[in-house]
Amino acid sequence: MSRDPFTLEIVKDALVAIGHEMFDAMIRTSMSPIVYETTDFAVGVTDARGNLIAQGNGVTAFSRYARHGGAVGLATLPGSR
Numbered sequence: 001m002s003r004d005p006f007t008l009e010i011v012k013d014a015l016v017a018i019g020h021e022m023f024d025a026m027i028r029t030s031m032s033p034i035v036y037e038t039t040d041f042a043v044g045v046t047d048a049r050g051n052l053i054a055q056g057n058g059v060t061a062f063s064r065y066a067r068h069g070g071a072v073g074l075a076t077l078p079g080s081r
Contacts, residue, residue, distance in 0.1 A: 015054035018045055023056030 022043040030036045044055035 015045060019043065019054040019056035021056075
């Protein structure tokens with residue numbers, strides 16, 4: 001199957017936008033000044049194996065803990081297992 005460069009670019013941009021939206025949602029809904037003032041957190045989208053696909057702004061060092069079951073909330077899409 002050949003890769004359509006236009007579709008690939010659209011999907012890539014959508015994943016980047018999801019990361020930014022997750023980051024903004026965390027800031028808007030946080031009750032902790034550590035989160036909304038210093039942005040001391042990280043958000044990201046992973047596949048079913050825990051590989052990082054996209055991430056939002058923030059402290060990217062936290063993203064590596066997602067694969068090791070760190071203090072992050074992981075959500076799995078239906079049918080992705």
